[in-house]
Amino acid sequence: MLAAAYEELDRDSFAALTLDRLARRSGVHVSTIRRRWRTVEGVVVELLAERGSTLPTPDTGDFRRDLTQLTQAIADFNNALRNRNVLQGLLAAAAHDPRVEEIVRAAFVRRIEEVTLIARQAVERGEIPEDTDPREVIAALAAPLYYRVLILRGSIDERLVHTTVETTYQAARSGVFVHKGDREG
């Protein structure tokens, strides 16, 4: 089913995707799809979670190299047209439906949490200060890439990968993402 949805999104935009089309392509009855996923958005959110999670978390033993590999992986993922279709379609759905909004938010929070390993290991190796908030590091890395895709509506080029890695690396090294005990975290 998820593979069928992915194929459909390679041919056409999210707007054109319907449960009937998914049923036709996958051979699964439409009522079965509706029971399990409820809506097209439900299918696509699971698809996004599945494909997103197949991106391995880099673990090279070097913080800057880990950041570079992660940034490149996010860039490659979002530069594929069908993945961009999924993302933009989901955000469009989220604007109209609070349940989709919550699903999207939760999917990204979960994904960020997974790759915080990079920042936690950098702390352990002494490359960045203790009390660094690992989620802030990953959000800082991801933000310029999604800004390019969603706001500037462009693809993520080599230059942006470079500036994003350097910006995040330097900020993390110099303690911008350190939470003191007397602050929020």
Place this chain on the structure above:
Amino acid sequence: MLAAAYEELDRDSFAALTLDRLARRSGVHVSTIRRRWRTVEGVVVELLAERGSTLPTPDTGDFRRDLTQLTQAIADFNNALRNRNVLQGLLAAAAHDPRVEEIVRAAFVRRIEEVTLIARQAVERGEIPEDTDPREVIAALAAPLYYRVLILRGSIDERLVHTTVETTYQAARSGVFVHKGDREG
């Protein structure tokens, strides 16, 4: 007309906005609205451009203070529910209509261009290196704020304003956004 649209968006989401409702509230005939703006998206894009441009470009004589004021202004703007409704509605429309996509992109590029003054003056004062790309500085500042709103679906708090300003300031100071002659810019 634009004021009427803004009032409607304070009461209800973008999804609920129609040309008929705009006509009723503004007293302008629906055919007149259609002739000038064509669609609800057309009205809202002009609204976004108008309200966005009323945010003054900070000019305090100090780069970090300018960045802080601009970040705070973007935060205040996006923390207002109706502005977030406008933004999310436009991105939803952009996912389905390439003309809206182009309008959104152009509006943000124009807005970025306006506030590049901050970076250009910082270069002139010698606070950041020559050959700094001023658009990259502004995009780096804006990205974490839109990531918070669009992806993490949260509001922009004081902590995010702080980390965003510091991250951008340090990166700009250390030359991350410098374009060498032998590169793209």
